[in-house]
Amino acid sequence: MAPILEIRDAVKIYSTAADEAPALGGVSFSVEPGEFVAIMGPSGSGKSTLMNIIGCLDRPTLGTYILDGVDVAQMDEDQLAEIRATRIGFVFQSFNLLPRSTVMRNVILPMIYTRVPVGEREARAEKALEAVGLDENRWYHKTNELSGGQMQRVAIARALVNDPAIILADEPTGNLDTRTGQVILETFRRLQEQGRTIVLITHEHDVAAYADRTVHLRDGLVVSHEEAEAHDSARVREEAR
């Protein structure tokens, strides 16, 4: 099967100063459809830069990036916006929900940029909210009335609603307590079981352990690909329950 995401020799240089090392020094890796991949690394390892490139918020200085069969490395700003709208679902550490709007409005928001007919929006939002397991009696609450775990589930529903090729989560449990964090990670696992492709960026081993595979970054380079040991991954999941 062709990879859903393929990055080859990605180089990112922010400064032209000779003494500054590139943020990414030629990174290559790929993700198969239905995979749950974690990208790990300490701060300064280039994982934010890589996430911005995977999320089409930024372009690599050199190298190719093929997402869902489309070469996005050379696209202009409007084309990238289009790719973000249709093929990527973002989940952020700080949720980034519209605070004075309802849960429903937040989940509908991405659909205004993909021109989903007004009549279909609510049904699609409901499906996404059901997929993340948020209580139906919360759907019309303002998002600032929700708990952190609920907010992150709204954010995941928002990421799902345009049926993207990948879900890109940046430290999704960073603002949550351990217990709530596990619930969110379980949610990702369940989405994977439903056939979603998930890329998760983290600096915590416990979080990365939920993934099938972890890509370690250091100083802008991939240092190792590590398959999660089957029993290890299963044990973590068992504990979470």
Add this chain to the structure above:
Amino acid sequence: MSIYDLVHETLLSVTTNKVRSFLTVLGIVVGIASVILMVAIGQGSQATITNSIKAAGSNLLVVTPGGRSAGAFGGGGGGFGGGGSDAKLTQADVNLIEQLPGVAHIAANSTSREALSVPGANVNISVTGVGEGYQTVKAIETSTGVFVSSEDIRGGTKVVVLGPTAVTDLFPTGTDPLGQKIRIKGINFTVVGVTKSKGGSSFMNADEVAYIPLTTLQRYLTGSDAISTINVEATTADGMTQLQSDITATLLAAHHITDPTKADFSVLSQSDILSTASTITGTFTLLLAAISGISLIVGGIGIMNMMLTTVTERTREIGLRKAIGARPVDITSQFLAEAITLCLIGGVIGISLGWGISALITATGVLTTEVSVGAVAIAVGVCAGIGIVFGYYPARRASKLDPIEALRYQ
């Protein structure tokens, strides 16, 4: 983003911050209301003045001392615009004009501003010394008593006819003014009549007047045989142009002037006066509109200020919208639509407010106002324009935000 979503997003964000939206809009409300109001006052005054000039009669020619350039709008009051000893009209000129063909009536008058006093009250008003025919030409009617008669004019008697406002200013309610004595410049005048009310605005109150014989005015008040205005009524409207040039030729000869451009008098028809008057009131209206237009610019700056604040405040939201697929043009149009909406809301409230206040002013009778559809249309256009001009910069700034930076913004 579709038009539906644009409208929806705009309404959501305008209504989310109701108090702030209201305060921002207030600047535009005040600006538009004052423009509408000032133009209404200007145009109302213009209509009032035009009507009072038209009411003077369409067959009327007005001869005033001084060249055309000096004091052309001397019609009712003052008119000593020309200056200089040779720049004056006298009874001799009146007699010459009277003999011209096509003259139906002629009325000379001279006006002086004087203090009228009775024991316990005094009033400073325009006293008109009237010649024969003045009553006919000006169509003055009396409510009680009589007007200044030919005998009074010939004899230079000390009689006075008051306008209704002058009566109420001088005498307590219920007093019969007829036969009362009024002192003007230390000379006693007897009230012989009161004119009917002509109404008019506070600009030109036709009721706050006093009429005395022209000869009396010249002898006792001004001490000069000068006449400030000669009103000539033509027999037909068609003969106006001919009569106008006849009068000019006659007076030029009488005053020994060969170069018509150096004439020491001017002969104006009603249409000349109308065009002068409307030039003046038009300039006046424009001035009022321009002054209130400044407040509109201030309102626009208020909108820009608020939009810049909004953009800064919603930096993370803009970052998020970009991350989930908003193109720069989507962000620009969202913020631009917000600014334009605020301006239009302000404009609609401002128009209603300006309209309401001007209706109120008309109702109280202080001034006549006239709200024109044109002014309203321009106001709406200006509102949208302000929204675009002052909203564009903040909107552009929002659309240029780097989503990565914006999402990280605290």
